[in-house]
Amino acid sequence: MSQADTVTRILDSAEELFAEKGFAETSLRMITTRAKVNLAAVNYHFGSKKDLIQAVFARFLSPFCSKLDKELTVMAAAVQEPSLHDVLDVLARTMLTGVHSTVGTRKLSVFMRLLGLAYTQAQGHLRRFLKEHYHQTYSRFILYLRAAHPELSPREIFWRIHFAIGACVFTMSSIEVLRDMSMADTGEDSGVEDVMNQLIPFLAAALER
Amino acid sequence: MSQADTVTRILDSAEELFAEKGFAETSLRMITTRAKVNLAAVNYHFGSKKDLIQAVFARFLSPFCSKLDKELTVMAAAVQEPSLHDVLDVLARTMLTGVHSTVGTRKLSVFMRLLGLAYTQAQGHLRRFLKEHYHQTYSRFILYLRAAHPELSPREIFWRIHFAIGACVFTMSSIEVLRDMSMADTGEDSGVEDVMNQLIPFLAAALER
DNA sequence: TCTCGTTTTAAACGGTCGTTTTAAACAATC
């Protein structure tokens, strides 16, 4: 088994388990068992559990932000004054395509769940890591939003977009629980696609009011 | 120190720490140290950590659901066909008043954060506990929502209300992080009240579209 | 005051955690 195999298998297992259980509830022994590698491999290849957490985020956020940056540049070149719809469309398309490509197919729900953990479970080290590496792309994205609605204050823009992120992240984070509840309540199953198809107009109405 | 003191102090400390760190990241030793009680007191008074978690939820959800039930009855007696606004208003008022009363003053952000944990960190035992004890009030609330908008399918109602819950829970769960980010982005501080004042019309626009 | 049920205390239990260590297996270079 080559190094790349071992590292990748650890990242794959860690990503799944973190998304499913969170950071503290996932032990290195769970990760290495699922990855079928030796326990010590995590500390050898990554250094520590914290470094592994950061590596898991880096693996999907780095290509995602690169893609988003590129797409934002394409958009800026194509249209004079990008509308809110333009900007959000770039984000949505980047999430759908960028997530599924690059490093194998990654489920959108895993992406969202990890993003949610970054907000709600992040210890200091992860927050600092994310800010240091991805704050630039984030800022650029926010700037386009502001330009699209110059009549709104930066504070209003900030909070509206984070309300929207909250609805997405929460929904996708607890999608299994919610689907169970929906099933119990309404008697009908809701596919993830159905949920997305309702979420988007919901957010559009809230953002564009 | 009387029993009530010990039990209450444990619940207070546990509530704060759970809201701050989550369940797995909070040890009984942290809780008992903060509460200034002996380590064994948790197992003596509550049985186990799981039972303590359930007790923390019960302490704020039981009076909350009682209040909500009562207020829903008042509303139903007052207006023939309650509108969405009527129903949500009952919820909002119950949260603001009911949370702050009953057992001392509890911060709204702690309430929200615990609610969020129930969705995203709930082990099986907590989910079963909440369903068993509070599902009835929840169902009744949902029924009024359906009655207010009979043209929407139960599935649409369910998902819209949970998108809204997501925006609330996520925002209040990571309110400290978000306020820091907002400060860094816009240079202005956003008080919790400011955020609420923006969140409510945001949700209204999304729900009532 | 003595008694007896309740509560608190200090210490220990077995188990799991993240991490380290030491040696073995491997792959590439000469």
Added chain:
DNA sequence: GATTGTTTAAAACGACCGTTTAAAACGAGA
């Protein structure tokens, strides 16, 4: 084929976890 640096393997480390135990302290009723 020996040597070197890299990767894997098994075992152990100390630390902390939730829980249990057994004795001490307490408090109300006889």
